[in-house]
Each structure stands twice: as C-alpha cells, then as structure tokens.
Amino acid sequence: MNARSRWLLISVSLGIMLNPLNSSMIAVAVARLQQAYQLDYASVSWIIFSFYIASAIAQPVMGKASDLFGRRRIFLTGLVVAFAASMLAPLSPSFGWLIGFRVVQSAGTSMMVAVGMAIVRIHITEKQGAALSVMSIFLSGAAAVGPFIGGMLIHWQDWQAIFLVNLPFVAVSFVLAWKMIPKEAPQSPVVQGMSIRKWSDFMDLPGILLFTAGLVILLTGLLSVSSSGQLSAVHVMLGAVGLVLLWMFVKHELKAASPFIPLRTFAKYPSMTWVNVQFMLVNVLFYAVFFGLPSYLQTVREISGFHTGILMLSLGLCSLAASPAAGRWIERSGPRPALTVSALLMTFGSVWLVMLTPDSPVISVCAALAAFGISNGLNSVGMQAALFQSSPKAIIGVASGLFNTSRYLGTIFSSLLINIVMGSQFSAGGLRRLGIILAVIALSLVFMSRRSRGAEQSAEA
Structure with a gap:
C-alpha cells in the first residue's frame, strides 16, 4: 500500500x-x-x-x-x-x-x-x-x-x-x-435532469416517511406509558397510529420498485431472515447492558461518570481482544459453535446481573461486562460470517444493508426494554428484572444458534 x-x-x-x-x-x-x-x-x-x-x-x-x-x-x-x-x-x-x-x-x-x-x-x-x-x-x-x-x-x-x-x-x-x-x-x-418525482421514487421518500413517522409515534406512545405508569386513551391512540403507519410502510415496501428496506428479500431467503432476527436479538441483549448498566451504576450505586467509564472499558477491551480469536475459530469451524458459545456467555452475564445486590462489590460488575464483551467479539465476526453464508452472492449488498437495519432496530428495542423495565427510576430491583428478561432472550439464542447450521449449507449461489 x-x-x-x-x-x-x-x-x-x-x-x-x-x-x-x-x-x-x-x-x-x-x-x-x-x-x-x-x-x-x-x-x-x-x-x-x-x-x-x-x-x-x-x-x-x-x-x-x-x-x-x-x-x-x-x-x-x-x-x-x-x-x-x-x-x-x-x-x-x-x-x-x-x-x-x-x-x-x-x-x-x-x-x-x-x-x-x-x-x-x-x-x-x-x-x-x-x-x-x-x-x-x-x-x-x-x-x-x-x-x-x-x-x-x-x-x-x-x-x-x-x-x-x-x-x-x-x-x-x-x-x-x-x-x-x-x-x-x-x-x-440523466442525473442532472432527474425530476423531483423520479428522485422521490429512486430514494423511496414515501417509504422513508412512513417508517420514520410510524416508529417515532409508536415509541412515543410506549415511552409515555412507561413514564406515566398508566395506560390512557392517548397512549392507545398513539400506539394504534404508529402500528397503522408501520403496516402501511410494509405494504408500500412490498410494492415499491426501489424500496427503502427491501422486505421482499426477507421472504425470498428465509435463512438470511433468520440470521437477521438473531442479530437483532443479539443487539437487544448487548445494548441493554451497554446503555442500562452505566445509568444504574451512576444513579443507584452513585459511581462517578469517570469510574463508570473505567468499568465499562472492560466490556470494550474484552470485545476487541475476542474478535481476532473469533475470526480464526470461525474460519476453521464455521459460525455456529462461536454463536452458541456467545449465547451461553450472554446467559451467564445476564444471570450475573440478577445476582448483583446493592452491597455487591462494584468490581464484580466486570464479570458481567467481560461476558458480554467476549460474546460481542464472537458475534461481530460470527454473525457477519453467518450472513455471508446465508445470502446469495448476487444480493450481498442488499443483505449487508438489511443486516445494519437489524442492528439499529435491536439497539432501539434495547433502549425501549430498559424504559419498560426500569420505569422512571433506576433501582436494584429493576436491574434484576432486566437481567431475568435478558437471560430468557439469551437462552432462546442458544437454541436459535442451531439454526445457523442450515445457514452454513444454504444459498451458495
């Protein structure tokens, strides 16, 4: 170079x-x-x-x-x-x-x-x-x-x-x-003379607006319920409007010539769809800890932002350290074993969060962070490898775009989960409830990772 x-x-x-x-x-x-x-x-x-x-x-x-x-x-x-x-x-x-x-x-x-x-x-x-x-x-x-x-x-x-x-x-x-x-x-x-109508169709402006409006309105309704602690007619209306807009978005994307999110691809390649669902859940788990634990440490345990950042560094360093080893392992054995171990590590980390008490040594938090960090290193390589194996070469660009969409949706859902579980105030009990939910999701990923065997054998075209 x-x-x-x-x-x-x-x-x-x-x-x-x-x-x-x-x-x-x-x-x-x-x-x-x-x-x-x-x-x-x-x-x-x-x-x-x-x-x-x-x-x-x-x-x-x-x-x-x-x-x-x-x-x-x-x-x-x-x-x-x-x-x-x-x-x-x-x-x-x-x-x-x-x-x-x-x-x-x-x-x-x-x-x-x-x-x-x-x-x-x-x-x-x-x-x-x-x-x-x-x-x-x-x-x-x-x-x-x-x-x-x-x-x-x-x-x-x-x-x-x-x-x-x-x-x-x-x-x-x-x-x-x-x-x-x-x-x-x-x-x-051709580009210079493109009309506003053609530009809108090419960018799928209607799909973008439906997706944005539906997601924002639905999240607003759900967060309002979480914040107030009670369900009102306004909350129900917001949720209904958001769901209707997202339903309209799905119908529009299935018909659009140049869709913002090519949903037809999911239906055509079920093994790739399964990988994306798994990746979305992986990100729900990881970012629920990534965003939830710092707020818990600062508001409940009264740890300073500086020391919270040092504790969170254990997650990042473990993730970076695990990625090269994950690459070599996956190259030899395929993604399925690494994804299974990753799901088991996330299960351990989630159970560890359930066991934490307000009197637990702060350093013990690093055990959960290390488990999620190593699992993230395995997932960053393993999920990408599973995607490549489940996606036909002719649509790998589209598949990568959908893969990133799954990442962002998982991140959004993780923050929504924290809101629903914690409510308006972080607490030790809220962290335990969050840990239980994350453990259930992680255990489901242990079984879902078996499905990646099919992904390893599909779509070689």
Whole structure:
C-alpha cells in the first residue's frame, strides 16, 4: 500500500469512526443529562433513540444518494454537517434542541459510514483486505472505548465535552479527505435532469416517511406509558397510529420498485431472515447492558461518570481482544459453535446481573461486562460470517444493508426494554428484572444458534 493510499485510509477511517464513537460515548452521559435537564430516563432516552433512528434511515438513504451526487461529495458534506452539529449541540437552550442537533449529528456521521467503505474499495486497489481490517478496527475500537472517553470528558468538563471532542477529528479528516479522495466525474445528464418525482421514487421518500413517522409515534406512545405508569386513551391512540403507519410502510415496501428496506428479500431467503432476527436479538441483549448498566451504576450505586467509564472499558477491551480469536475459530469451524458459545456467555452475564445486590462489590460488575464483551467479539465476526453464508452472492449488498437495519432496530428495542423495565427510576430491583428478561432472550439464542447450521449449507449461489 503506497503512501497516498495510507493517507486516504486514515482520512476515511477518522470520518467513519465518529458514528460509533458518538453512539457509545452517550452511554455514560445519560445520568448527567437527567440531572442537567431535570428529566426522567424515558424522556432522556430519546438522546439514544434519535441517534439510532436517524442512523437507520440516513445510512441506506445516503448510500443511494451517493449514486446521484458522488461518494466524495457525500463524505465531505457529512463532515461539514457533523462539525456544525457538534459545535452547536453544547449551546442547546433546551433538551429539544439537543435532540435536534443529535439527529443532525447522526445524519452527518452516517453519510460517512454509508460511503466510506465504498471509497476504500474503489480507490485502494492493493491489500484491500488489510485496508478493510483497519477500518473495522477504527469502527469497533471507537465503539469500545466510547464509554471510557465519555466518562473522562464528563469528569473533567461536562456533557458538552462529548460533542466538542469531535471537532478536531472532523477537521483533520476533512483536510485529508479533501486532498486524498479523488475527484469524481461530473454527473451525467440523466442525473442532472432527474425530476423531483423520479428522485422521490429512486430514494423511496414515501417509504422513508412512513417508517420514520410510524416508529417515532409508536415509541412515543410506549415511552409515555412507561413514564406515566398508566395506560390512557392517548397512549392507545398513539400506539394504534404508529402500528397503522408501520403496516402501511410494509405494504408500500412490498410494492415499491426501489424500496427503502427491501422486505421482499426477507421472504425470498428465509435463512438470511433468520440470521437477521438473531442479530437483532443479539443487539437487544448487548445494548441493554451497554446503555442500562452505566445509568444504574451512576444513579443507584452513585459511581462517578469517570469510574463508570473505567468499568465499562472492560466490556470494550474484552470485545476487541475476542474478535481476532473469533475470526480464526470461525474460519476453521464455521459460525455456529462461536454463536452458541456467545449465547451461553450472554446467559451467564445476564444471570450475573440478577445476582448483583446493592452491597455487591462494584468490581464484580466486570464479570458481567467481560461476558458480554467476549460474546460481542464472537458475534461481530460470527454473525457477519453467518450472513455471508446465508445470502446469495448476487444480493450481498442488499443483505449487508438489511443486516445494519437489524442492528439499529435491536439497539432501539434495547433502549425501549430498559424504559419498560426500569420505569422512571433506576433501582436494584429493576436491574434484576432486566437481567431475568435478558437471560430468557439469551437462552432462546442458544437454541436459535442451531439454526445457523442450515445457514452454513444454504444459498451458495
């Protein structure tokens, strides 16, 4: 790999790591935001929901948009958007404004993730495997150390610092990307003359609007019930409207020529569908611990954000350490054994959470975090391998997009689960109830992992 390729790789990697970094740093800031804005957890959790809903929408949309406007232009625009959002978020006059800037930040960072891999594949022609591995390290490493970085920043400054820390990374990435990403050919006359109607059909704007509105309204209804502790006619109406909109979204996607989420693919390839369902549940488990445990430690055990970040580092480091070993194991034995062990580890970690009491040594939390960290390292490689084996080569691009959608949905559901179980106030009893539910889900994954044997034998076409 020549020097120009290395600098191109660095510029792209610095950009794409901002999405996982910002999605994970917030884990240790939720309790502080509750104090700063005097809100319950259900309300503050929109800082999590908003980021993942925006990412779930922006990444596939921007992947399509890059076909119209060019990958270099989308990447550089994403850096500008992320810079503006990160700079303005600390100045938010209210929590609503903060959510708005968080959504903009998610959209900007998603623009880079959506096209970063393609830029590397197209412009780095030698040692592509090594280049993609470096990008994976940036992505997984940023997510792993995010809570630790967030804890340090909140300890030294305040929650505003978790936004401002992005600015130097964005600035360096922009300068490098401007110089290193090759300029693309001008847009074709067909693209330049595309009407608003054709652009809307190509991007599937109706599908995007139905998906967004349905999911947001449904979550609003569910969170309102969780926050108030009682079911009212308004809550029922919100839930009904959300479900109707999502039903309309499904009907629309099945008929759309260029669907936002190609649902027909799920029906055509059941083994791939099974992998996505399993991956969604894996993320429900992992992120329920990832987001729930820091808030529990800070609000119930009264551990500082700095020390909570140090404890959470055990999860990230175990995940990073397990990934290389998982790759070698899966290469020899296939994904099924690794996924089974991962599910057993998550079961152990969930049961460990049930056994924790307010008097348990804080360091004992690391046992659960290590179990979930190792399982995440196994899953990050194993689930991807299972997807490749269950998906025909002709649709691997679509399959990867659906795979990321499953990740985001699992993350959203994990935060919703925390809200439902914990209610408006974290407690030791709430953590035990959460642990029991997670243990049931993890045990179901032990049995579901057996299904991946079929995935190993299917869709070789």
